[in-house]
Amino acid sequence: MEQVISPEKKGLRNSRLFILVPVIAAFMVYPFLVSDYFIDIAFFFGIYALLGLSLNIVLGEVGLFDLGHAGFYAIGAYTTAILNTKFGIPILVLIPVAALAAALFAYVVFSPVIHLQGDYLLIVTLGMGEIIRQALINNPFDLTGGPNGVFGIDFPRIALPGIGEIFVCDSSIKYYFLIWAIVGLTIIGLKSLQNSRIGRAWNYIREDEVAANATGIDSRHYKLLAFVLGAGLAGVAGNVYACKLMVVSPESFTFWESCLMFCIVLIGGMGSIPGVLIGAAFISLFPEIFRPFAMYRMLIFGSAMILMMMFRPGGAWPRKRGAVEFRSLLEDSGRSDA
Amino acid sequence: MQVILEQLINGLTIGSFYALIALGYSMVYGVLKLINFAHGDLFTFGSYLGYTVLVFGAAFLTAHFGLWGAFVVATGVAALSIACVGVVMERIAYRPVYRAGRLPAVVSALGASIFLQNAIMVIWGPRFQAYPSEFIPDAKVMLGDIRISLLQVIILAMSFLLMGLLYFIVQKTTFGAAIRATAHDRKTASLMGININKVIFFVFTLGPALGALTGVMVGMYYRQISFTMGWNYGLKAFTASVLGGIGNIPGAMVGGLILGVLEMLGAAYISAAWKDVFVFVILILVLIFRPTGILGEKTAEKV
Numbered sequence: 115m116e117q118v119i120s121p122e123k124k125g126l127r128n129s130r131l132f133i134l135v136p137v138i139a140a141f142m143v144y145p146f147l148v149s150d151y152f153i154d155i156a157f158f159f160g161i162y163a164l165l166g167l168s169l170n171i172v173l174g175e176v177g178l179f180d181l182g183h184a185g186f187y188a189i190g191a192y193t194t195a196i197l198n199t200k201f202g203i204p205i206l207v208l209i210p211v212a213a214l215a216a217a218l219f220a221y222v223v224f225s226p227v228i229h230l231q232g233d234y235l236l237i238v239t240l241g242m243g244e245i246i247r248q249a250l251i252n253n254p255f256d257l258t259g260g261p262n263g264v265f266g267i268d269f270p271r272i273a274l275p276g277i278g279e280i281f282v283c284d285s286s287i288k289y290y291f292l293i294w295a296i297v298g299l300t301i302i303g304l305k306s307l308q309n310s311r312i313g314r315a316w317n318y319i320r321e322d323e324v325a326a327n328a329t330g331i332d333s334r335h336y337k338l339l340a341f342v343l344g345a346g347l348a349g350v351a352g353n354v355y356a357c358k359l360m361v362v363s364p365e366s367f368t369f370w371e372s373c374l375m376f377c378i379v380l381i382g383g384m385g386s387i388p389g390v391l392i393g394a395a396f397i398s399l400f401p402e403i404f405r406p407f408a409m410y411r412m413l414i415f416g417s418a419m420i421l422m423m424m425f426r427p428g429g430a431w432p433r434k435r436g437a438v439e440f441r442s443l444l445e446d447s448g449r450s451d452a
Numbered sequence: 453m454q455v456i457l458e459q460l461i462n463g464l465t466i467g468s469f470y471a472l473i474a475l476g477y478s479m480v481y482g483v484l485k486l487i488n489f490a491h492g493d494l495f496t497f498g499s500y501l502g503y504t505v506l507v508f509g510a511a512f513l514t515a516h517f518g519l520w521g522a523f524v525v526a527t528g529v530a531a532l533s534i535a536c537v538g539v540v541m542e543r544i545a546y547r548p549v550y551r552a553g554r555l556p557a558v559v560s561a562l563g564a565s566i567f568l569q570n571a572i573m574v575i576w577g578p579r580f581q582a583y584p585s586e587f588i589p590d591a592k593v594m595l596g597d598i599r600i601s602l603l604q605v606i607i608l609a610m611s612f613l614l615m616g617l618l619y620f621i622v623q624k625t626t627f628g629a630a631i632r633a634t635a636h637d638r639k640t641a642s643l644m645g646i647n648i649n650k651v652i653f654f655v656f657t658l659g660p661a662l663g664a665l666t667g668v669m670v671g672m673y674y675r676q677i678s679f680t681m682g683w684n685y686g687l688k689a690f691t692a693s694v695l696g697g698i699g700n701i702p703g704a705m706v707g708g709l710i711l712g713v714l715e716m717l718g719a720a721y722i723s724a725a726w727k728d729v730f731v732f733v734i735l736i737l738v739l740i741f742r743p744t745g746i747l748g749e750k751t752a753e754k755v
Contacts, residue, residue, distance in 0.1 A: 227736065230743050233487065237694040238739060241732035244687070252725045369687060373489075373562055380559045412570040419563025420545045427552030 141294060145287045153286040155402050157358065160293035161351055162394035166378035167300055167387065168347030173376065174385035174433075175313065176340040177320030179236035181372050182243025186216040186345035188250060188367035190352025195264035195362045196257055205270040205357045209350055216349030217342045224341045228334055243372050250364040263363025267356050289358050296350060301387055308387075316340060317385070381422055383429025392430045396422075454597045459720045460713060465604050465673065467712020468611035472666040473689035474696070474704040475618060476659030482635030482699035483648075483655050485554055489561040490541060491663055492686020493568035494534050496679060498664020499671045500576050502530040506584050522587055527668045531661040538660030539653065541568075565682075572679040580678050583671045607669050614662065615705050622701050631655070635699050688715075688731075695735055697748025706747060 145153045165187060172180045190212035197203045197211065227238050253260035270283040270292065283292055307313050318326040319333045327333050356362045374397050382393030400418065404411035422430070473495055480488045505526040506513070513522035545564040550557045591602040622628040633641040634651045642648045670685070671677045688711060696707025711731060718730035738746065 226740055230739060233481075233698060234694060234739055234743055234745070236487075237691060238736055240687070241691065241735050245729050245732050248726070248729045252729075369683065377559050377562060380555055384555070409570070409574055413567055413574065416563045416565070416567030416570065419566070420549075420560045423552070423556040423560040423563070424548045427549060427556040 145290050150286040153290050155399065157286065157290050157293055159395055159398040160290070160297050161355055162374070162378060162398045163297050163391055164293065164300060164351040165348055165375050166382065166390040166394045167297070167304060168344045168351065169375045170379050170385065170387070170390050171304070171344040171347070172340050173379050174390070175308070175316040175320065176337055178337060178340065179232060180239045180344070181236050181369070181376055182239035182241070183344070183348055183375050184367040184369070184371035185243035185246035186220060186348035187352045187355070187371065188246055189216040189219055190349030191356040191362045191367070192250065192258060192264065193349070194353040194356040195267050198267050199264055205268060205353065206272065209353050212353040213346040213349040216352070217346035220341045220345035221338065224338060228337050228341070240369065240372070243369060247364050247367055250367070261364060263361055265361035267360045267362070270357055293354050296354065300347060304387060312336065312339065377419065381419070381429060383432035386429065386431050386433035389429050389431035389433065457598050458600070459716050461598070461600050461604060463713035463716030464709060465607055465712070466716060467709035468608060469666050469670055469685070470689045470692045470711050471615060471705045471708025472611055472662050473685055474693040474708045475701065476663045477690050478693040478698055478701055478704035479655040479659050481693070482701070483631065483638070483651055484546070484550060486546065486550060486557045487561060487690065489558070489686070490545070490564035490568055491659065492682035492689070493565050493572070494538060494660045495663035495667045495685055496677070496682035497537065497568060497572055497667070498530040498534040499667030499677045500572055500581070501533055501664065502526040502668035503581055503583055503671055503677060505529050506587050510584060510586070519587060527665050530664040530668050534664035535657040535661040538656045542652065542656040569679060569682060576679065578679065580676045582676045585675065588672050588675065603672060607673060610669070614665070618658070619702060619705070627654070691731070691735055695738060695745055697745030700745070700747050703745055703747035707745070
């Protein structure tokens with residue numbers, strides 16, 4: 115069938131531009147207007163956005179339940195910390211290394227269990243996250259520093275031979291731009307992935323795995339690919355987190371972190387990139403906004419999560435495309451009860 | 453040999469805690485396909501209620517009911533109150549959500565968990581609380597060469613009694629058949645005249661009540677409780693219910709006991725620090741070979 119861009123679609127594209135440009139401008143200006151404290155909050159918003167985007171591949175696009183994502187985040191952070199402190203490898207070089215380490219781990223571990231369904235896969239991911247955390251606490255081969263973790267991680271630096279150091283990422287504002295640049299690049303990448311053959315295969319598996327298999331999609335391959343990509347991105351987040359805090363310790367990578375990531379994706383809307391950003395904003399900004407309520411703020415936070423799901427069960431910004439097409443298909447065939 | 457048997461008894465004690473909590477997860481999961489993340493916090497809540505009853509009612513309780521009576525009253529109060537909390541929680545946090553699908557309910561359950569955990573912290577404070585030791589029997593029982601504490605005997609007897617009772621209700625009575633039918637296929641069960649709301653009410657009273665009871669026993673066994681302990685026990689108990697085959701009630705009991713014994717043997721013979729790793733590795737291995745747990749049925753997928 116011929117692809118025709120209807121006038122409405124063109125209008126949609128323009129209106130999207132009207133939203134996008136001010137949002138990006140606001141992100142560029144924001145750090146110059148506020149104190150370091152608020153820049154750091156925005157930095158952690160960025161970290162959670164990246165983590166949410168990485169889990170969104172697994173949970174949102176393919177519909178695989180992953181409650182151990184903090185494990186991949188931990189692998190990225192510890193790979194960075196250990197290689198930087200022990201061997202002095204620059205942080206920026208370690209970004210792809212951290213991503214590869216987490217991705218490789220995901221590949222090796224999930225290859226034998228990728229056939230598990232729903233909650234059984236969930237418990238495996240959960241167990242995996244706990245195994246990683248316990249291993250970090252137990253300090254195998256004297257690498258991970260036990261419960262204290264690894265400290266003394268360097269700033270990200272760029273040095274050229276002959277010229278010397280040309281860039282050091284040593285202030286809140288530089289970290290802010292580092293993380294949001296990575297988030298921006300990730301969004302561009304994921305956006306094109308969503309509309310690619312891979313993205314469509316993922317969504318197909320999420321909607322109906324049996325039918326997807328029947329049409330020749332190798333669901334095992336695509337599910338593993340989702341885990342590997344998601345883990346790799348979480349590894350990148352771990353890298354940036356490690357060099358920002360300059361110390362990594364096991365308590366940053368608990369089951370609770372995995373739960374937060376899970377909530378980011380669901381509060382925002384499964385498979386929706388703007389949704390993930392909203393979810394990450396909710397998770398990272400909400401406790402800050404309600405800080406004056408002191409010990410009651412987590413009570414409010416828990417209630418807010420329940421209320422969100424009552425009133426917007428599909429998430430704050432659900433992904434439209436698939437749903438609309440699916441519904442029109444059902445209406446065409448005369449059954450809309452499914 | 454003697455040491456192994458003693459470790460086995462210790463493992464069974466912990467295993468029966470896991471099993472009793474796992475029953476709450478498994479029953480709710482069976483009926484609603486919902487992982488009730490707040491269940492671990494209901495367990496903690498029960499533990500704290502039992503603690504409060506024992507501390508503030510100490511003089512009154514021992515005067516009127518004796519030492520054993522005080523224990524029964526504490527567990528009874530905790531179980532009944534938490535059963536009410538469970539029902540209220542289902543009405544507020546889950547009922548409005550689970551029509552929308554499984555995943556929103558997961559977030560709602562996590563929200564309820566955060567709420568409960570922090571409510572406990574606000575009420576009792578963030579520090580550890582110690583169970584009053586005058587209520588805890590510290591006698592030892594000799595079984596041949598094996599020395600076990602009287603408390604362990606009581607815990608084991610009570611757990612097995614409760615599990616037996618629940619097994620009987622679920623497997624042998626008409627209402628139990630209704631529960632199993634609902635777990636198998638909710639829609640068809642309701643068409644067959646089963647009152648689904650009654651079943652939901654039942655699982656949301658009995659599950660939390662068992663959890664609260666376990667909470668009091670854990671408090672007496674370890675003597676101190678903290679507001680965050682629900683996470684750890686909840687995680688283990690949920691693992692146990694998956695190990696046994698989630699939604700399957702005998703499976704939850706078997707899974708819990710096996711998990712407890714494995715954990716204890718792992719701690720004793722491999723390494724205490726690596727025991728959780730050992731437990732999860734076993735879990736993953738079991739799932740590789742039996743993808744629906746030890747007692748889980750392999751159901752053909754409908755297309």
